[in-house]
Amino acid sequence: MTSYEEAETEETVTCLHMTFYHPCQEDKMMFRCLNFCKREQLRVDETAKFGRDSSICRYNLIDSRVSRIQFSLQFYRKLNSSEFCFEIKNMSKKTKLIVDRTELGYLNKTDLPWKCIICFGDYQILTEMQEGESMDYFETYLRLAQMPFLQERCLPSLQPVPETGIFPSLFLSQDESPKEMDENESY
């Protein structure tokens, strides 16, 4: 018997699938340091940080308008349940983080729904959780989208949102940037 065969039945690992989109992704290549289409395994005690500062963030966004840490994710288990969950925290002082209909200010946090859209500035991230058994690790799997999930720059909306968490359009408020943005003005 090899040591592999001796091992317990291989357990599945909870995986957070994250699909990224930015309207200027081809020109600005802000995602060039992300490893797309590759499972990355993290220990459950690790906080997955996304942002500009590569010395702190495992997931590095190459964009001067992104905060040093833009947001972070932690893995946990719900109280009185065997269910795993991800929690997201906005670590940016200057930019709101929107999780479906919930607007997070700096240091606010919320649970990630099973499937949802996260936005900040012009960034859109579709996340979907794939359940697993491991109590030691979780995984991320990143993809790049060619098309936006939302037609407009995402802003909190008072409109009802379908249960899938994918809402076709949102409205720009008066004080936000126009629909056609100068590239220098874009997030």
Add this chain to the structure above:
Amino acid sequence: MTSYEEAETEETVTCLHMTFYHPCQEDKMMFRCLNFCKREQLRVDETAKFGRDSSICRYNLIDSRVSRIQFSLQFYRKLNSSEFCFEIKNMSKKTKLIVDRTELGYLNKTDLPWKCIICFGDYQILTEMQEGESMDYFETYLRLAQMPFLQERCLPSLQPVPETGIFPSLFLSQDESPKEMDENESY
């Protein structure tokens, strides 16, 4: 004007006061790596980890029965509020973490009440939060208690708990260790 004087009015920093107790603290000196009576400042994105593994935990407990990471604390701001809060997560697979009346299993988490008692095994920690303004840092201030906060080894109780979070006595369940413990048996 010195640069100190030029600085903005010095802002206060939220501080978590933590007073530690273990019945064998004098013999086993499990707290010898903690810096008592000294404010320690952490960035808000840092997770304060307590446990046996000094390569991961800033707060190191020298005790072979303590888990590599026993528990962790994160600082955040409540949604739709300016209030700061600490959240505690049990990182031990083998030992429950008890926060006042709430029993946390592995990877479970809960908010720390303003003042509370945290227990695991024979460890007791009285915590109290001191509010501050800083959005960049939080602090910890550790002390050593000479007397326990709870008269018995802490276990979840169905008894009502006074609002102070300090409950005078709890009961040992049948399958837990006896009141008079052999030193080798103690946590």
